[in-house]
Amino acid sequence: MGERSENKKELILxxxxxxxxxxxxxxxxxxxxxxxxxxxxxGLYLYYTGxxxxxxxxxxxxxxxCRPADPxxxxxxxxxxxxxxxxxxxxxxxxxxxERALYEYSFSGQGKDYMxxxxxxxxxxxxxxxxxxxxxxxxxxxxxVRDAENIMYLLLGMRIKARTFGIRSSEVDSExxxxxxxxxxx
Amino acid sequence: MGERSENKKELILxxxxxxxxxxxxxxxxxxxxxxxxxxxxxGLYLYYTGxxxxxxxxxxxxxxxCRPADPxxxxxxxxxxxxxxxxxxxxxxxxxxxERALYEYSFSGQGKDYMxxxxxxxxxxxxxxxxxxxxxxxxxxxxxVRDAENIMYLLLGMRIKARTFGIRSSEVDSExxxxxxxxxxx
Amino acid sequence: MGERSENKKELILxxxxxxxxxxxxxxxxxxxxxxxxxxxxxGLYLYYTGxxxxxxxxxxxxxxxCRPADPxxxxxxxxxxxxxxxxxxxxxxxxxxxERALYEYSFSGQGKDYMxxxxxxxxxxxxxxxxxxxxxxxxxxxxxVRDAENIMYLLLGMRIKARTFGIRSSEVDSExxxxxxxxxxx
Amino acid sequence: MGERSENKKELILxxxxxxxxxxxxxxxxxxxxxxxxxxxxxGLYLYYTGxxxxxxxxxxxxxxxCRPADPxxxxxxxxxxxxxxxxxxxxxxxxxxxERALYEYSFSGQGKDYMxxxxxxxxxxxxxxxxxxxxxxxxxxxxxVRDAENIMYLLLGMRIKARTFGIRSSEVDSExxxxxxxxxxx
DNA sequence: TATGAATGAGTCTTCATTCAT
DNA sequence: AATGAATGAAGACTCATTCAT
Numbered sequence: 181m182g183e184r185s186e187n188k189k190e191l192i193l194x195x196x197x198x199x200x201x202x203x204x205x206x207x208x209x210x211x212x213x214x215x216x217x218x219x220x221x222x223g224l225y226l227y228y229t230g231x232x233x234x235x236x237x238x239x240x241x242x243x244x245x246c247r248p249a250d251p252x253x254x255x256x257x258x259x260x261x262x263x264x265x266x267x268x269x270x271x272x273x274x275x276x277x278x279e280r281a282l283y284e285y286s287f288s289g290q291g292k293d294y295m296x297x298x299x300x301x302x303x304x305x306x307x308x309x310x311x312x313x314x315x316x317x318x319x320x321x322x323x324x325v326r327d328a329e330n331i332m333y334l335l336l337g338m339r340i341k342a343r344t345f346g347i348r349s350s351e352v353d354s355e356x357x358x359x360x361x362x363x364x365x366x
Numbered sequence: 367m368g369e370r371s372e373n374k375k376e377l378i379l380x381x382x383x384x385x386x387x388x389x390x391x392x393x394x395x396x397x398x399x400x401x402x403x404x405x406x407x408x409g410l411y412l413y414y415t416g417x418x419x420x421x422x423x424x425x426x427x428x429x430x431x432c433r434p435a436d437p438x439x440x441x442x443x444x445x446x447x448x449x450x451x452x453x454x455x456x457x458x459x460x461x462x463x464x465e466r467a468l469y470e471y472s473f474s475g476q477g478k479d480y481m482x483x484x485x486x487x488x489x490x491x492x493x494x495x496x497x498x499x500x501x502x503x504x505x506x507x508x509x510x511v512r513d514a515e516n517i518m519y520l521l522l523g524m525r526i527k528a529r530t531f532g533i534r535s536s537e538v539d540s541e542x543x544x545x546x547x548x549x550x551x552x
Numbered sequence: 553m554g555e556r557s558e559n560k561k562e563l564i565l566x567x568x569x570x571x572x573x574x575x576x577x578x579x580x581x582x583x584x585x586x587x588x589x590x591x592x593x594x595g596l597y598l599y600y601t602g603x604x605x606x607x608x609x610x611x612x613x614x615x616x617x618c619r620p621a622d623p624x625x626x627x628x629x630x631x632x633x634x635x636x637x638x639x640x641x642x643x644x645x646x647x648x649x650x651e652r653a654l655y656e657y658s659f660s661g662q663g664k665d666y667m668x669x670x671x672x673x674x675x676x677x678x679x680x681x682x683x684x685x686x687x688x689x690x691x692x693x694x695x696x697v698r699d700a701e702n703i704m705y706l707l708l709g710m711r712i713k714a715r716t717f718g719i720r721s722s723e724v725d726s727e728x729x730x731x732x733x734x735x736x737x738x
Numbered sequence: 739m740g741e742r743s744e745n746k747k748e749l750i751l752x753x754x755x756x757x758x759x760x761x762x763x764x765x766x767x768x769x770x771x772x773x774x775x776x777x778x779x780x781g782l783y784l785y786y787t788g789x790x791x792x793x794x795x796x797x798x799x800x801x802x803x804c805r806p807a808d809p810x811x812x813x814x815x816x817x818x819x820x821x822x823x824x825x826x827x828x829x830x831x832x833x834x835x836x837e838r839a840l841y842e843y844s845f846s847g848q849g850k851d852y853m854x855x856x857x858x859x860x861x862x863x864x865x866x867x868x869x870x871x872x873x874x875x876x877x878x879x880x881x882x883v884r885d886a887e888n889i890m891y892l893l894l895g896m897r898i899k900a901r902t903f904g905i906r907s908s909e910v911d912s913e914x915x916x917x918x919x920x921x922x923x924x
Numbered sequence: 925t926a927t928g929a930a931t932g933a934g935t936c937t938t939c940a941t942t943c944a945t
Numbered sequence: 946a947a948t949g950a951a952t953g954a955a956g957a958c959t960c961a962t963t964c965a966t
Contacts, residue, residue, distance in 0.1 A: 188929085204473055206392040209956060220931045225958070280473045286530040287390055287466045296531035329537075330544060336526055337519030344472040345482035351515075358516060362548075374946095396940060406948045411941075560950085576845055578764040581935060592952045597937070652845045658902040659762055659838045668903035701909075702916060705895030712894055716844040717854035723887075730888060734920075743925090768961060778927045783962075931963075942952080 189227055189237075192217050197238045201276050205235055205284035232291060235281065239294055242278045246270055247301060256313030260363070263309065264356050271338050271352055279343050299336070303328045310363060319363045331359050375413055375423070378403050383424045387462050391421055391470035418477060421467065425480055428464045432456055433487060442499030446549070449492065450542050457524050457538055465529050485522070489514045496549060505549045517545050561599055564589050565613065568606045573648050577607055577656035604663060607653065611666055614650045618642055618670075622677045628685030632735070635681065636728050643710050643724055651715050671708070675700045682735065692737035703731050747785055747795070750775050755796045759834050763793055763842035790849060793839065797852055800836045804828055805859060814871030818921070821867065822914050829896050829910055837901050857894070861886045868921060878923035889917050 195217035199208055208231055214224050228234045251262055270277075286295040307328035313319030321327045334355060341347050381403035385394055394417055400407050414420045437448055456463075472481040493514035499505030507513045520541060527533050567589035571580055580603050586596050600606045623634055642649075658667040679700035685691030693699045706727060713719050753775035757766055766789055772779050786792045809820055828835075844853040865886035871877030879885045892913060899905050 204392075206470070207474075210958085211956070221957095222932065222959075223930050226929065230957080283469060283526070283530070284392070284473065287470065288393075293531050295527075299527065299531070326540060326544070330520070330541065333523030333527070333541065334516070334519045335523070337521070337523035340469070340522055340526055341481075341485065341519070344469070345479050345485070354512060355516065355519065358512070395938085397938090407940095408942080408949065409947050412946065416940075576764075578842070579846075582937090583935070593936090594938075594953070595951050598950065602936080655841060655898070655902070656764070656845065659842065660765075665903050667899075671899065671903070698912065698916070702892070702913065705892045705899070705913065706888070707895070708898055709891030709893070709895035712841070712898055713853075713857065713891070716841070717851050717857070726884060727888065727891065730884070746925095767959085769959090779961095780928065780963080781926055784925070788961075927964105927966080929964090929966105931961105933960090935959080936957085938956085939954090940952105943948105943950090945948080945950105 188219070192219060192224065192227055192234065193238055193241065196234045197242070197276065197278070200235060200238055200281040201278055203281075205231075205281040206288065208235075208281075235285060236292065239278055239282060239285070242282075243294060243298055246298075256309050256316055256318050259309045260306075260313070260360065263306065264359070267335050268349075268352050268356060271335065271342050271347065272349060277343070279339050283340070283343075299332055302332045302335070306331055313363065321363060327363065334359065374405065374409075378405060378410065378413060378420065379424055379427065382420045383428070383462065383464070386421060386424055386467040387464055389467075391417075391467040392474070394421075394467075418471075421471060422477065425464055425468060425471065428468075429480060429484055432484075441504065442495050442502055443504050445495045446492075446499070446546070449495065450545070453521050454535075454538050454542060457521070457528050457533065458535060463529070465525050469526070469529075485518055488518045488521070492517055499549065507549060513549065520545065560591070561609075564591060564596065564599060564606065565610055569610045569614070569648065569650070572607060572610055572653040573650055575653075577603075577653040578660065580607075580653075607657060608663065611650055611654060611657070614654075615666060615670055619673060622681065627690065628681050628688055629690050631681045632678075632685070632732070635678065636731070639707050640721075640724050640728060643707070643714050643719065644721060649715070651711050655712070655715075671704055674704045674707070678703055685735065689737060691735045693735060699735065706731065743785070746777065746781075750777060750782065750785060750792065751796055751799065754792045755800070755834065755836070758793060758796055758839040759836055761839075763789075763839040764846070766793075766839075790843075793843060794850065797836055797840060797843065800840075801852060801856055804856075813876065814867050814874055815876050817867045818864075818871070818918070821864065822917070825893050826907075826910050826914060829893070829900050829905065830907060835901070837897050841898070841901075857890055860890045860893070864889055871921065875923060877921045879921060885921065892917065 192213065196208075196213045198216075199212045203212065210224055210231060211221070213231070213234060214221055217224075224234075228237075246266070251259060253259075254262070270279075282294060282298075285291070286293065303325065307324045310319055310321050310324040310327055314321050314324060338347055338352060338355065378399065382394075382399045385398045389398065396407065396410060396417060399417065399420055400410055403410075410420075414423075432452070437445060439445075440448070456465075468480060471477070472479065489511065493510045496505055496507050496510035496513055500507050500510060524533055524538060524541065564585065568580075568585045571584045575584065582593070582596055582603060585603070585606060586593055589596075600609075618638070622631055624631070626634070642651075654666060654670075657663070658665065675697065679696045682691055682693050682696040682699055686693050686696060710719055710724060710727065750771065754766075754771045757770045761770065768779065768782060768789060771789065771792055772782055775782075782792075786795075804824070809817060811817075812820070828837075840852060843849070844851065861883065865882045868877055868879050868882040868885055872879050872882060896905055896910060896913065
């Protein structure tokens with residue numbers, strides 16, 4: 181029955197993820213989550229005390245899935261390419277993207293700061309890749325952390341633009357190439 | 367009478383601006399706007415049909431005030447400095463900032479796309495400055511529009527970060543110096 | 553319109569009084585009060601924030617109406633008779649009695665202690681009557697306050713009995729005669 | 739099995755008694771009873787059909803424990819003293835007192851009338867003690883039943899006062915001494 | 925016997941919007 | 946042009962009760 185609970189939670193999260201993806205965070209009601217999740221109004225409260233709690237589970241799953249962008253293996257250039265490819269996917273993702281919900285939640289200022297964790301994690305991974313690239317002579321960067329932050333700002337900006345007035349795949353590519361060109365030791 | 371109406375609208379917008387600044391877009395109710403604006407519940411409907419219409423007037427004023435970043439005079443380097451100084455102010459602004467409301471509104475996908483207009487406007491101004499700098503030999507840039515977009519992404523990313531998990535003045539400065547260094551013809 | 557508000561409040565209190573009288577305090581919902589008071593669900597909240605607030609207004613009116621048991625004029629024996637006659641009415645009252653609601657509210661321990669105020673008020677009035685009777689030689693009482701308390705306990709006990717398993721008018725009379733006989737200076 | 743059932747019932751009643759003592763009758767939910775009684779939600783329904791049925795078992799045990807106030811032996815004065823000492827205990831009892839729940843239940847008018855049975859039982863015991871005291875010349879009482887009822891009203895009033903706005907031990911003593919003094923054949 | 929997940933009705937509360945004045 | 950009382954439709958949450966296991 182712990183088993184059954186987990187299954188139910190899975191179902192709820194699946195539906196909830198779809199809802200948060202479609203409606204963002206602030207506009208989502210318990211009813212929204214309930215309808216279609218094959219569960220009753222009251223039943224949802226057996227698993228979650230409110231929308232925020234549901235959202236936390238959903239967003240943690242989402243961010244965890246976004247994260248493993250660094251294989252940890254390969255040359256720095258390869259690792260960077262993998263990282264940026266994943267980021268591009270995240271920027272362009274239509275279905276199931278929780279970016280809007282994430283921003284609405286973060287703006288609301290309540291609860292955990294997933295955006296900060298996400299940003300910091302990106303900076304950490306990226307600066308490590310850049311630093312090792314500098315060591316190997318593949319990259320040039322007077323300040324790997326600064327360059328990592330710089331790239332994260334760019335990616336953040338593109339994610340926002342993608343969710344509001346859209347972005348084309350080619351635009352993302354263009355920016356990515358630019359980032360790489362700056363790091364490439366000429 | 368038309369006169370008096372305009373005065374009333376001014377009053378409403380003033381209060382509404384404060385409310386949207388504090389609570390974002392989605393969480394604002396007609397009551398929020400009414401209370402303190404010196405107008406009655408019903409009276410608000412004589413001027414606006416709902417929160418969205420109020421918001422549109424508010425945000426248009428806000429964005430207009432953010433815009434005049436290019437004096438149009440001076441050397442390209444000076445014009446760029448002015449532009450970026452204004453952008454920095456906008457990023458760091460605490461009181462009266464409508465960034466959160468703007469993003470929530472844009473995410474919601476209804477109505478006019480203020481973010482696109484704002485972004486495009488920035489790209490236009492900036493690319494023009496860069497292009498003239500290239501002409502004068504002050505700047506180097508193989509593709510002024512691309513560089514302008516690049517800078518706008520960075521600025522957008524910083525605005526978001528500032529509203530969610532905070533940004534320090536020195537971080538903004540660091541990024542701005544970096545942008546300038548890239549443009550400077552070495 | 554202050555006028556209209558007051559009228560509306562009157563209407564609400566009238567209906568609410570009937571409801572509290574019939575269902576006690578704990579079982580009463582906002583819906584109970586709303587239905588029949590000629591007001592909408594939401595409308596009630598314009599006047600009261602919840603059942604407790606309504607109850608307070610209702611019970612204060614009720615207790616005020618129960619109180620003026622002492623005319624303050626006449627001989628002590630006459631004043632005592634008047635006081636006890638009023639108390640008897642209160643004990644036997646069927647329609648509109650708020651005793652049950654009062655006890656449920658007092659038991660719940662939240663908010664103001666109307667029972668204590670009511671009891672103390674009774675002791676005060678009664679002991680004053682007895683004391684003046686002792687002065688005039690009509691009554692004998694070694695300790696007027698003690699006798700007043702004694703009588704209030706009896707009355708309280710009878711009120712409770714009346715609301716739970718009933719009391720007959722003759723039983724009340726019998727007890728009242730007994731009280732008087734104890735005070736009468738033989 | 740019947741054995742085991744009885745054990746389960748014991749457990750339920752123990753916990754339920756604590757709950758009713760703390761929250762009265764009307765505010766108690768099945769969840770309240772279930773939690774801590776070491777029984778499941780559904781399991782409770784195997785023994786009881788709802789809170790009222792549980793309450794009936796609980797209150798019957800409580801009243802039975804309150805009752806054996808008359809040892810049936812000793813002089814009438816001794817028996818009276820024992821009776822009143824037990825009543826005083828009941829009035830002042832803090833932990834485990836079910837008076838509030840009893841009144842709430844009785845007021846609600848559903849089900850058996852425990853208060854009546856309790857009151858009548860008291861009158862019966864007391865009038866019998868008084869009558870035998872009159873026979874032996876220890877007491878004087880023109881109407882033992884009337885005096886018994888009188889005392890029961892006083893005790894009832896004090897129990898109520900104790901549960902609502904409190905009573906001091908000395909107040910109870912004072913009233914008890916008064917009762918005795920009235921009965922004492924001068 | 926026993927479990928505890930699940931249901932759905934009921935209650936509280938808020939809010940956009942209307943309307944008589 | 947202006948008021949603010951009033952409405953009714955959501956939305957959040959709780960609870961007695963049922964039911965598959």
